[in-house]
Amino acid sequence: MLLEVSGLRVAYPARGGEVAVVRGVDLAVAPGECLGIVGESGSGKSQTMLAILGLAGPGARVSGSAIFAGEELVGMPQSRLQGLRGDRIGLVFQDSITGLTPHMRIGDQLAEVLVVHRGASPGAARAEALQMLEVLQIPEPAYRLGQYPHELSGGMRQRVMIAMALLCRPALLIADEPTTALDTTVQAAILRSFAKLKAHAGTALVLISHDLGVVAGLADRVAVMYAGRIVESAPAEQLFATPRHPYTKGLLASMPRLDGPPGGPLPAIEGQPPDPAAVADTGCAFAPRCGIARPACMADLPQPAAVGPAHRVACHAVEPA
Numbered sequence: 001m002l003l004e005v006s007g008l009r010v011a012y013p014a015r016g017g018e019v020a021v022v023r024g025v026d027l028a029v030a031p032g033e034c035l036g037i038v039g040e041s042g043s044g045k046s047q048t049m050l051a052i053l054g055l056a057g058p059g060a061r062v063s064g065s066a067i068f069a070g071e072e073l074v075g076m077p078q079s080r081l082q083g084l085r086g087d088r089i090g091l092v093f094q095d096s097i098t099g100l101t102p103h104m105r106i107g108d109q110l111a112e113v114l115v116v117h118r119g120a121s122p123g124a125a126r127a128e129a130l131q132m133l134e135v136l137q138i139p140e141p142a143y144r145l146g147q148y149p150h151e152l153s154g155g156m157r158q159r160v161m162i163a164m165a166l167l168c169r170p171a172l173l174i175a176d177e178p179t180t181a182l183d184t185t186v187q188a189a190i191l192r193s194f195a196k197l198k199a200h201a202g203t204a205l206v207l208i209s210h211d212l213g214v215v216a217g218l219a220d221r222v223a224v225m226y227a228g229r230i231v232e233s234a235p236a237e238q239l240f241a242t243p244r245h246p247y248t249k250g251l252l253a254s255m256p257r258l259d260g261p262p263g264g265p266l267p268a269i270e271g272q273p274p275d276p277a278a279v280a281d282t283g284c285a286f287a288p289r290c291g292i293a294r295p296a297c298m299a300d301l302p303q304p305a306a307v308g309p310a311h312r313v314a315c316h317a318v319e320p321a
């Protein structure tokens, strides 16, 4: 495995103790694989990945294990984590503008990455930067190199950020809602370029999104998070064809389908995701919103159990295989 996370917990100090926002997450990413992480807002998707990169908020208590290419990231000194980020692990966030230096031309910023991280000559770095913009299907790539970040559209800036993350040829790219603020055409172009990079450069990808549709086309495996835990994980095809957890079923039912009847409101999962401070370790966090909850669901925390090859579900109502 390229990345193996086990028992990851992230908690923040709060009045009278602490509040856990990630509550024992296990996940693994093989080289060249795409793992999709989905779940409603606040379920802990971002905190899971930020914590293992040493980017959790101030005061965060991070425990458990995250082994990347044989090295433990939890507890690794910041200076070493900083060396990994943007080098062997690339990062792309939703808010792309903050990642670019405003007063530097795009071409200089991209080339600098290669000069600093890979010791490339300025000429070679520029040529490679141009090539990466071409791979990412940025219109008029040579012209873009001479532009400043504010001169680009949001979609183009996001692709420049992705180019920057990929120029170091990271073994792992973590993309957190990389297309959420963009229109569907740009979104599709970005997802296509991820697929290309995965196929050609063998880059492993963790794709975080609250939108199942975004991960559907790209992920090899999908992990569904609810209230700081993974409630279901499976190969993507299997998850979409035979979801087992009531929460996953609800998410899928609220996803627009090309082959479904046009128009009409989509059924949403009733209720709200819980406040992390109100989540207990007794009982299933989804039980209050679940249509098939039984008494055991309120009393005992369901543990993930195998229901098929590489398919795990944490639900009392699902029979283990």
Ligand SMILES: Nc1ncnc2c1ncn2[C@@H]1O[C@H](COP(=O)(O)OP(=O)(O)OP(=O)(O)O)[C@@H](O)[C@H]1O
Binding pocket: 012, 021, 039, 040, 041, 042, 043, 044, 045, 046, 047, 048, 056, 057, 058, 210, 276
């Ligand atoms: N610095 C912090 N201090 C305390 N709580 C935090 C901090 N950062 C995040 N949280 C809380 O952690 C929980 C999980 O947040 P996280 O950002 O991981 O959710 P998410 O699944 O990525 O949601 P979204 O889809 O909205 O991005 C949320 O309840 C959030 O309020």
Ligand SMILES: [Mg+2]
Binding pocket: 045, 046, 047, 176
């Ligand atoms: Mg997030």
